[in-house]
Amino acid sequence: MTSLPFTLRWGILATGGIATTFTKDLLIDPETRSAGDIRHVIAAAASSTSASRARDFLSSVNAPSSSKAYGSYKELVQDKDVDIVYVATPHSHHYQHTRLALEAGKHVLVEKPITVNAQQCAKLRQLAQEKNKFLMEAVWTRFFPLSREICNLIQNGSLGNIVRVYADFSFWNDVPTEFDTQHRMINPELAGGALLDLGIYSLTWVFMALYHTQQQQEPATAVKKREEPVVSSAVTKYETTGVDQTTTVLLHFPSTGAHGVASTSIQVATTPNPAHASPDAIRIQGTLGDLTVNYAPRPRTYTLIPAGNEKRGQPAPFAYQVVTKHEDIPGGGHGMFWEADECARCIRDGKLESGVCGLEETEVVMRVMDQVRRQGGVVYPEGIESLEFPLGGFGL
Ligand SMILES: NC(=O)c1ccc[n+]([C@@H]2O[C@H](COP(=O)([O-])OP(=O)(O)OC[C@H]3O[C@@H](n4cnc5c(N)ncnc54)[C@H](OP(=O)(O)O)[C@@H]3O)[C@@H](O)[C@H]2O)c1
Numbered sequence: 001m002t003s004l005p006f007t008l009r010w011g012i013l014a015t016g017g018i019a020t021t022f023t024k025d026l027l028i029d030p031e032t033r034s035a036g037d038i039r040h041v042i043a044a045a046a047s048s049t050s051a052s053r054a055r056d057f058l059s060s061v062n063a064p065s066s067s068k069a070y071g072s073y074k075e076l077v078q079d080k081d082v083d084i085v086y087v088a089t090p091h092s093h094h095y096q097h098t099r100l101a102l103e104a105g106k107h108v109l110v111e112k113p114i115t116v117n118a119q120q121c122a123k124l125r126q127l128a129q130e131k132n133k134f135l136m137e138a139v140w141t142r143f144f145p146l147s148r149e150i151c152n153l154i155q156n157g158s159l160g161n162i163v164r165v166y167a168d169f170s171f172w173n174d175v176p177t178e179f180d181t182q183h184r185m186i187n188p189e190l191a192g193g194a195l196l197d198l199g200i201y202s203l204t205w206v207f208m209a210l211y212h213t214q215q216q217q218e219p220a221t222a223v224k225k226r227e228e229p230v231v232s233s234a235v236t237k238y239e240t241t242g243v244d245q246t247t248t249v250l251l252h253f254p255s256t257g258a259h260g261v262a263s264t265s266i267q268v269a270t271t272p273n274p275a276h277a278s279p280d281a282i283r284i285q286g287t288l289g290d291l292t293v294n295y296a297p298r299p300r301t302y303t304l305i306p307a308g309n310e311k312r313g314q315p316a317p318f319a320y321q322v323v324t325k326h327e328d329i330p331g332g333g334h335g336m337f338w339e340a341d342e343c344a345r346c347i348r349d350g351k352l353e354s355g356v357c358g359l360e361e362t363e364v365v366m367r368v369m370d371q372v373r374r375q376g377g378v379v380y381p382e383g384i385e386s387l388e389f390p391l392g393g394f395g396l
Contacts, residue, residue, distance in 0.1 A: 023063065028333045055069040091197070093395075094114060095384075109136050136339075141297050155213045161286060167261070168281055198266065207361060231252075245267050247376065303323070
């Protein structure tokens with residue numbers, strides 16, 4: 001006898017660009033990606049502006065007519081038909097809006113970066129535990145089957161010891177000039193800057209290769225803490241607003257000696273011209289060979305390059321190959337449904353955190369970004385760095 005799929009009922013908090021992409025992905029039949037054990041329902045959406053804007057949003061994504069439209073975030077989090085809230089406001093607002101949803105007793109998936117700083121992240125983590133609710137940062141990249149496969153290759157030693165990782169995510173296509181100071185990516189009031197918006201993907205790849213995959217002891221023994229990196233960085237800021245436009249972070253893991261270089265910019269691009277794709281936005285270098293990945297946030301192809309290791313006497317356990325997975329994302333989607341499926345399965349199984357994108361690692365990444373901002377002198381307004389809740393000016 002086959003059991004019924006587990007149904008997760010979503011409330012979409014905000015109606016901007018990524019909320020649209022994510023919600024469209026939620027509406028794709030999970031069977032198209034062999035995920036028949038779960039089902040997603042759009043229970044409601046809310047706009048801080050008006051209920052009619054939320055209604056227009058729901059129509060634009062072809063949500064079912066049963067989905068409710070709210071003109072405030074407060075109403076959304078009170079809805080008894082909502083199990084999980086997807087927070088898709090600018091990062092400056094993530095702490096306030098995630099807290100709003102957790103305080104109301106909802107599970108939360110919150111867009112990246114989870115918060116503006118590590119102490120806000122720690123507070124949300126503590127609150128989610130107290131409330132017995134699931135909480136995850138929406139780093140969708142980690143849930144691509146290709147990313148899972150790469151982590152397995154690293155963990156099972158196929159690449160040997162990982163010595164160095166380069167990861168870049170830079171683009172300027174959608175970013176206006178430095179004088180367009182109200183734009184979300186440049187405006188300090190919205191926690192703008194390359195690091196928090198794009199650099200988090202570069203850091204994600206360094207973390208997947210050098211932190212996530214660190215061997216932990218069996219749960220039966222005391223859990224070994226993973227080693228945090230030593231951080232140094234260079235930051236170039238916009239003169240107009242003081243947020244970072246180009247940032248490079250060097251992460252050093254002392255016990256293995258591994259180096260990670262995570263770079264980001266909104267002045268130049270990883271792929272400056274679509275006619276000339278970069279096959280190696282990410283380069284993971286092990287003693288048995290290299291693995292390169294084509295595109296940081298939405299990886300579709302990786303290449304294995306065995307080292308010519310005759311002198312070391314250790315041949316790589318793989319031949320040169322280009323591995324393409326999901327060139328066409330299943331169901332015509334964007335690839336955000338894999339993280340949504342993880343939320344559904346964790347909640348179904350009573351887990352408060354994901355093993356793929358857990359809050360301990362999220363908090364360490366936030367601590368790295370805090371250090372980089374301190375080193376580069378990127379300062380945001382007090383209100384958006386605050387732990388205080390609720391604060392005025394956040395549509396609460
Ligand atoms: N995972 C990804 O690939 C990805 C891609 C892009 C962005 N993101 C993340 O998603 C978040 C939102 O980005 P986005 O590109 O969707 O931004 P966006 O298009 O500007 O949308 C943000 C939405 O937040 C709401 N909002 C509430 N208060 C706001 C304020 N003071 N200023 C601006 N908007 C406000 C608005 O919706 P209402 O008026 O309806 O309330 C607005 O439509 C960011 O944290 C970003 O890092 C993730």
